[in-house]
Amino acid sequence: MRVLLIEDDNDTAAYLVKGLGESGYVVDHAANGRDGLFLALDQVYDVLVVDRMLPGMDGLAVIRSLRAADNNTPVLILSALGEVDARVSGLRAGGDDYLTKPFAFSELLARIEALIRRAGSKDEQNTLLKVDDLEMDLLSRAVRRDGMAIDLQPREFRLLEYLMRHSGQVVTRTMLLENVWDYNFDPQTNVIDVHISRLRGKIDKQFDRPLLHTVRGAGYVLRGEQ
Numbered sequence: 754m755r756v757l758l759i760e761d762d763n764d765t766a767a768y769l770v771k772g773l774g775e776s777g778y779v780v781d782h783a784a785n786g787r788d789g790l791f792l793a794l795d796q797v798y799d800v801l802v803v804d805r806m807l808p809g810m811d812g813l814a815v816i817r818s819l820r821a822a823d824n825n826t827p828v829l830i831l832s833a834l835g836e837v838d839a840r841v842s843g844l845r846a847g848g849d850d851y852l853t854k855p856f857a858f859s860e861l862l863a864r865i866e867a868l869i870r871r872a873g874s875k876d877e878q879n880t881l882l883k884v885d886d887l888e889m890d891l892l893s894r895a896v897r898r899d900g901m902a903i904d905l906q907p908r909e910f911r912l913l914e915y916l917m918r919h920s921g922q923v924v925t926r927t928m929l930l931e932n933v934w935d936y937n938f939d940p941q942t943n944v945i946d947v948h949i950s951r952l953r954g955k956i957d958k959q960f961d962r963p964l965l966h967t968v969r970g971a972g973y974v975l976r977g978e979q
Contacts, residue, residue: 754869754891754914755779755797759789759815760804760831765854769802772858773865777894777907779932786810790818798826800868802861805832805843813846820847827868829861866892882917885977887956887964889917898956908933909952916965916975925972949973 756778760766766782773780781796783789786807793801793815801819805812816828828850830843835853843851849871850864869880870892882889886899894910896903905913911933916924926945934944949965957963966974 754799755781756800756802756865757781757783757789757792757796757798758802759783759786759793759807759812760802761785761807762804765804768858769861772862775907776862777910778865779911784808786812786815790815793819793826794822794824799872800865801826801828802865803828803830803848805830805834805839813843813848816843816847827872829864829868831856831861882914884917884920884975885964887917887977889914896956898960901959903955905952905955908948909955912948912952913956913975916973920975920977923968923971923974928972 754777756773758766758769758773758780760769760782761784763784766784770780770782781792781798783792787809789801789803789807790810803812803815807815810818812830812832816830819826819828828848830848830851831854832839832843832851833854834840840851840853849868852861852864880891882891888897889895891914896905896910896913912929915929915933929945949967953963953965957965962978964975964977966976968974
């Protein structure tokens with residue numbers, strides 16, 4: 754699951770990026786409204802977390818621009834303004850939920866989950882992934898193969914989610930680093946190989962046929978029977 758955080762306060766942003774990352778989300782961060790709007794229009798996210806007061810372009814203007822562009826990604830507004838009029842104006846601008854600062858991280862996480870769940874109910878395929886007999890429920894974070902539960906660590910879950918979303922396609926190490934690890938570093942590092950090995954041990958080792966394959970010189974592919 755991918756989250757775009759548009760927040761200009763460095764301490765708040767660092768806190769949320771860390772907390773959401775530990776909760777299994779891939780988080781992109783923009784520190785001003787214009788950069789946030791560009792990312793929101795250029796990339797695909799499951800939910801946006803938008804601070805109301807932003808430099809360059811305020812949060813409500815960002816949301817109005819998104820809705821005018823027919824971008825219906827769920828938006829959670831963060832704001833120090835808790836008055837009824839402020840909440841109403843935020844929702845009328847196109848926000849889906851409104852959370853007043855200061856807030857508990859557990860509440861923010863629950864609200865994000867609720868927004869994703871609502872969006873998923875409109876299109877179940879967004880939250881249920883299936884490749885052959887391997888299934889992933891993005892909301893309950895449950896993974897099963899042939900009915901057997903598979904316990905994954907957060908990074909392994911993210912890695913498998915990306916592979917399942919791109920099943921049948923060869924994904925490179927660079928693609929995985931950018932989309933699963935959420936930062937760039939030497940693509941020759943063995944961190945990918947280590948995590949692929951661990952994941953393969955969990956989803957393939959106990960079963961008759963492998964789903965996760967290495968494509969020499971190119972990357973990896975997750976595929977079922979042809």
